[in-house]
Amino acid sequence: MDKPAARGSDAPARMLRSTLRATWSLLRRAGPCAQAGATLLAALLAVAPAPAAAQPAPPAPATVAMSAQPVVEGIWFVQGESAMGSAANQNFISNAAFIVTAEGVIAIDALGSPALAERMLALIRERTRAPLRWVIVTHCHADHIYGLQAMKAAGARILAHAGCREYLASDTARLRLEASREELFPWIDETTRLVTPDQWLGEKGGEGDLLLELGGRRLRVRHAGPAHTPEDLVVFDETSGVLFTGDIVFRGRIPFVGQADSRRWIDALDRMLQWQPRILVPGHGPLSREPAQDLALTRDYLRFLRQAMGEAARNLEPFEEAYARTDWSRFAALPLFAAANRMNAYNTYLLMEHEAE
Numbered sequence: 001m002d003k004p005a006a007r008g009s010d011a012p013a014r015m016l017r018s019t020l021r022a023t024w025s026l027l028r029r030a031g032p033c034a035q036a037g038a039t040l041l042a043a044l045l046a047v048a049p050a051p052a053a054a055q056p057a058p059p060a061p062a063t064v065a066m067s068a069q070p071v072v073e074g075i076w077f078v079q080g081e082s083a084m085g086s087a088a089n090q091n092f093i094s095n096a097a098f099i100v101t102a103e104g105v106i107a108i109d110a111l112g113s114p115a116l117a118e119r120m121l122a123l124i125r126e127r128t129r130a131p132l133r134w135v136i137v138t139h140c141h142a143d144h145i146y147g148l149q150a151m152k153a154a155g156a157r158i159l160a161h162a163g164c165r166e167y168l169a170s171d172t173a174r175l176r177l178e179a180s181r182e183e184l185f186p187w188i189d190e191t192t193r194l195v196t197p198d199q200w201l202g203e204k205g206g207e208g209d210l211l212l213e214l215g216g217r218r219l220r221v222r223h224a225g226p227a228h229t230p231e232d233l234v235v236f237d238e239t240s241g242v243l244f245t246g247d248i249v250f251r252g253r254i255p256f257v258g259q260a261d262s263r264r265w266i267d268a269l270d271r272m273l274q275w276q277p278r279i280l281v282p283g284h285g286p287l288s289r290e291p292a293q294d295l296a297l298t299r300d301y302l303r304f305l306r307q308a309m310g311e312a313a314r315n316l317e318p319f320e321e322a323y324a325r326t327d328w329s330r331f332a333a334l335p336l337f338a339a340a341n342r343m344n345a346y347n348t349y350l351l352m353e354h355e356a357e
């Protein structure tokens with residue numbers, strides 16, 4: 001997909017700096033022969049005009065297709081692509097939802113760039129003149145939070161679990177943002193920043209759960225982590241039976257397990273099954289009118305990983321052998337199997353080694 005041409009007066013400077021930075025890091029990795037080139041580029045970087053600090057250019061409007069899909073009366077969601085984030089898909093790879101009440105709007109997650117969040121805000125404004133009052137952050141992964149600054153600017157209060165406070169202040173989050181400024185340019189650029197939530201749940205041993213009441217809606221916000229992340233929040237609308245799960249449930253694709261505590265994650269899925277939700281809006285993929293099935297698919301995949309890799313770890317079988325011998329056929333047809341399964345299995349192998357100690 002073409003990158004937008006118009007990006008304010010310092011767009012060429014940004015582009016130049018970004019290209020120079022990328023080339024420079026390539027040369028540095030290339031070894032001593034490239035030293036002279038690296039030095040020259042470093043000098044060029046130093047003189048390349050920096051973007052004007054006083055007047056950051058407004059974000060280029062997202063051009064990727066986005067529509068508000070109705071869930072039930074007063075609730076919509078937008079659905080990202082089932083893919084890894086890229087400049088081509090503009091990092092629209094996750095879902096977000098909004099609940100319209102007479103007293104204001106509640107958003108769940110903020111999408112993967114300020115421009116995407118602006119698009120969602122426009123979709124909200126097509127449906128109501130009520131202000132955006134809250135954004136509930138299901139967890140602090142980049143594709144769910146890089147849009148927060150646009151929602152904050154629209155006047156929303158941001159609510160998240162205290163588990164993500166440490167992450168937001170970490171080098172990991174800072175380096176991730178720096179990498180995204182290269183990989184996802186121009187959708188993520190120098191003006192994109194990490195936004196600190198206004199209200200934390202579960203801080204200093206406080207309540208991890210909250211009943212949020214607005215315009216006749218009663219939303220149960222519950223801490224379901226540590227599962228996919230330490231800070232996972234799920235939102236359950238009592239009236240309609242709609243459950244927003246964030247990345248606790250990946251629908252129709254292989255989950256990204258990362259460093260998750262899969263034992264607690266399985267427990268959280270079991271708890272949600274007991275609530276008997278009617279409709280499930282996941283963090284990725286289409287909504288489900290058969291929530292029990294989807295909760296069970298994620299749970300069964302995690303159980304399978306733990307069982308297969310746990311056995312290997314206990315028997316001191318090398319990961320490569322265990323992975324090659326495991327029969328993955330039950331999950332192999334799911335999207336992103338090739339991209340995610342091996343890493344999921346490896347992380348689970350390490351986790352099971354650790355649990356066995």
Ligand SMILES: [Zn+2]
Binds near residue numbers: 141247
């Ligand atoms: Zn995530």
